[in-house]
Amino acid sequence: MNNKEITKELxxxxxxxxNLTNEVVCDICNNKFRWIDGVNSQAVxxxxxxxxxxTKEEKQFNLNVTAKCPYCNFRAEYNQYYKDKK
Numbered sequence: 001m002n003n004k005e006i007t008k009e010l011x012x013x014x015x016x017x018x019n020l021t022n023e024v025v026c027d028i029c030n031n032k033f034r035w036i037d038g039v040n041s042q043a044v045x046x047x048x049x050x051x052x053x054x055t056k057e058e059k060q061f062n063l064n065v066t067a068k069c070p071y072c073n074f075r076a077e078y079n080q081y082y083k084d085k086k
Contacts, residue, residue: 012043012063012082024078026069033070035078041067043080059084 012022020037035041047062061082068075 012065012080014082020063020065020080020082022065022080024067026072026074027076028074029069029072031069031071033067035065035067037065040070041065046079 012020015021015036019039020043021034023032023034025032033040037043043063043065045061046064049060049062061084063080063082065078065080066075067078
């Protein structure tokens with residue numbers, strides 16, 4: 001599956017060390033791999049949206065993630081989201 005054709009939102013999470021991470025599919029070799037910010041990728045915040053509810057506030061970060069596939073070494077940019085809930 002080509003990442004550019006994915007219509008659902010891909011949400012990154014934080015691992016135990018506090019790094020952003022998610023699983024994507026390489027556009028070239030079609031293998032799934034996990035990117036980890038600062039290890040095999042770099043996440044850059046494109047925009048921040050603040051959504052307020054009655055009892056809580058939620059920040060949603062729109063990220064541009066440049067990740068390198070460990071199988072074919074292809075670097076690609078992925079659009080990811082991260083929700084920070086309070």
